[in-house]
Amino acid sequence: MDIENQGVKKCVILTGMSGAGKSTALKVLEDQGMFAIDNIPPALLSQLLLLLEKHRAAVRNGVAAVVDVRGDTLLDDFPAAIIALKAQVPEVSIVFLxxxxxxxxxxxxxxxxxxxxxGEGGFLDGIAGERWRLKPILxxxxxxLDTSALSLHEIRKKLLSKLCGSSTGGNILITSFGFKYGAPADCDFLFDVRFLANPYYIPSLQSLxxxxxxxxxxxxxxxxxxEFWEKLVPLLDFIAPLYLAAGKPQLHIGIGCTGGRHRSVAVAERIFSFFKEAFPAVCSLKHRDITREQGW
Structure with a gap:
């Protein structure tokens, strides 16, 4: 991807009460591909985004930063820092947990x-002091986002629904491969398509x-x-959103044939096209063994 002169287009500021789930929220956004940073002084946000103008993940997916009471008096710079940030970045969101x-x-x-x-006081004294300190930021x-009655899964779902336009989020990776070279170890679902007709034995198709x-x-x-495709589509349509909603940042589907050049590639290409049209998640396609020598 050409990232020259693109810059960061999205920044999410996570703030709020200690113990309300800021670290969890930061991890959720990091799993979506955002560049994540914890406990940054507000005045440094603008400089950070300038520094990240050539960082691929930051440019492509945005930046998520936690700013909270640990910044002490540096927190006083928050209002001015946000004004500067909004003049610099098209999309700025402040999430208070x-x-x-x-x-x-x-x-x-x-x-x-x-x-x-x-300090020398108890927890409730600290909580009260933090509420007073964060009132201008609130x-x-x-x-x-009130996390009092929310599970980790529910926090993730609400964040992604608000910030990413999807209650599932996550990425879908489709990988074609050849069983003769071993199956990928990190697949969540694996389909063996060696039962399909093999173009390798058709002279005009062998080199393709x-x-x-x-x-x-x-x-x-x-x-x-x-018939295989007619049965496969309903299965993928059913399991993909459920699997991503369960909390994993990526669903990895492996498609294998003997050498990884013909059948698995063709099926993976069609599955990739299906997901690109049917799902809001980011889809990617990898043909692991397509360039390997196919001799027997």
Whole structure:
């Protein structure tokens, strides 16, 4: 991808109460491909985005940064920093994560963490002081997310629905491969298509690959191939959104044939086209063994 002069187009500022789930939210956005940074002074945000103008993930997916009470007096720069940021970046979102005092207290006692503003006082004193300190920032928030009764999965779902336009999010990766070279170890679902007619034994198709129309037409001309596709589509249509909604950032589907050049490539190409049209998730396609020597 040519990233010259593109710059960062999206920035999400995560702020709010200690123990409300900012670290969880940052991880969710990082799993979406965003460049993530924790506990940055507000005044440095503009400089950070300038520095990231040539960072591929930051340019492509955006930047997520946590700014909170750990910044101490540096937090006073937040309003001015946001004004500068909005003049610099087309899309800026401020997400304030909150929870009830009782829930925050329970979370701190469970994890045995020290509250950033605890000092010589107790947890409740620290929580009260933090609420007062963050009140000006709360008033600037574009989204307030109360995590008191939310599970990790529900926090993820709400964040992605608001910030990414999808309740599932995640990426779908389709990989074609040859079983003679071993199956990818990280596939979530693996389909063996060696039952399909093999174009390798057709002299005019042998030197081609599953990316070529002639090879694809040959494979899909058989009744069993057509029936396979008719059964595969409903399965993919059912499992893909459920699997991504379960919390994994990526669904990896492997398609294997003998050498990884003809049948698996043709099927992977068709699955990739299906997902690109049917799902909001980012889809990518990899032909692992397409250039390998196919001699036997």
């Amino acid at each position: 909150d929870a009830s005092d009782e829930v925050l207290l329970n979370r701190f006692e469970t994890t045995r963490r020290r509250h950033p503003l605890g 008033e600037l928030a574009d989204m307030v 690959s599953g990316k070529d129309k002639a090879v694809q037409s040959h494979i899909w001309s058989f009744a069993e191939a057509k």
